[in-house]
Amino acid sequence: MRINVLGCHGSDQLLAGSQPSRSCCTCGFLFNGTLLVDAGTVGKKLRLDEQQAIRAVLLSHLHFDHIQGLPTLADNRFGEEKDALVIASIPEVLSGLRTHVFNDAVYPDFFRLPTPDRPTLITQALSPGQTYELSGLRVIPIRVNHLVPAVGFLIMDDRSTVLYSGDTHHTEEIWRLARQMPNLNAVFIEASYPNHLADLAIRSKHLTPAMLRTEFEKLGRPDLPLYVFHMKPRFKEQIAQELHALNIPHLSILDEGQELEV
DSSP states (O other): OEEEEEEOBSSOEEOTTOSSOOEEOBOEEEETTTEEEOOSSOTTTSOHHHHHTOOEEEOSOOOGGGTTTHHHHHHHHTTOSSOOEEEEEOHHHHHHIIIIISSSSSSOOTTTOEETTEESEEEEEOOTTOOEEETTEEEEEEEOOSSSSOEEEEEEOSSOEEEEOOSOSSOSHHHHHHHTOTTEEEEEEEOOSOGGGHHHHHHHTOOOHHHHHHHHHTTTOTTSOEEEEOBOGGGHHHHHHHHHTTOOTTEEEOOTTOEEEO
């Protein structure tokens, strides 16, 4: 699998003192050019033809930093003679999109435009624990522990499996299922706050580096490549120092613009 990192932070921010200026962008990961996992960042990182090549968007939950690029993506595809873009997630997320975003008040209802029988967007409801095929990849959504209904994903092709935690606090089921995957080749885990803000991480149901270590150890695979995302930009340097202090052998901190082969 080829994974392009469009955005990988817990907020949008221009880093102070960066020369040249560097932007942190919210989460969006493009798999094989056609499957977008979370839609925090899309339009400002992809040309129009690259946006039009996306066949499905897989959403972990409804928080704004994971969906904010979706209205722009819909707008950029509007009126194109292409198949409707599939928006796939658990029912709570799909219902929230239609109630709170594509409701003709916040944004036009692209689930009914340009016409109800030829919309720009269509939904695919996912049941946790079931396997689905999206854009040539197999996907298993798994409930995780966050403030709102949320899932992580196991994403598979014929050679490899990637675990994507989405936003989560301490959780169990995703690690239990991942341990059963013989070809698990990479793990993406969030770490939003530094260790001294553990109370905030608990209240917001995120992870610190210390909490991340506890979660990663549940896999029993210290050899796996571990990619960390969703760091809040204002704490990026401190979180990075704490992550490196964990001495996890193959830990990498993601950054925008990276392309990974898994």
